[in-house]
Amino acid sequence: MxxxxxxxxxxxxxxxxxxxxxxxxxxxxxxxxxxxxxxxxxxxxxxxxxxxxxxxxxxxxxxxxxxxxxxYAETIRQLQLRRDRTHPANRTAVQARLDRAAAGQGPxxxxxxxxxxxxxxxxxxxxx
Structure with a gap:
């Protein structure tokens, strides 16, 4: 079932x-x-x-x-949280995703x- x-x-x-x-x-x-x-x-x-x-x-x-x-508003919020918690080596990649979300682009x-x-x-x- x-x-x-x-x-x-x-x-x-x-x-x-x-x-x-x-x-x-x-x-x-x-x-x-x-x-x-x-x-x-x-x-x-x-x-x-x-x-x-x-x-x-x-x-x-x-x-x-x-x-x-x-x-996008929730995506921006989640990516900001992720950026602030992530290892410094990964911040650039997270910031790029955040920038895309802020522009209304990406998933x-x-x-x-x-x-x-x-x-x-x-x-x-x-x-x-």
Missing amino acids: TATYVIEGREVTSLERFWQVIGEAVNGPGGYFGTNLDAFADCLSGGFGTPDDADFIIEWRDHDASRRSLG TVFDWLIEIIETKAPGRLHLD
Whole structure:
């Protein structure tokens, strides 16, 4: 039997909120399903927090609301946080991504999440 994990798009107002929403959708109240992009990818591909049922669907309802919330403003915020925490050797690359996002170019946080899901769990994402 296929398990369906529902993300209510209007509840996703930031990347931090996405971690809460997906964690609770998959593992119940207070549940974990990653708190950063790498951990999320690990969960999707069989790491800690992965559902017991290997056959699952992620149904992202009202994904356009999430797309707006996880657009360029959130991408800029996340890249600023990343730039400030990253090793000095990596700051130039992060700053270049930040500059592109500030110009309304390149992938957004929403795009990052979609790419991870499609890469690690192909065919399991349903956008409604």
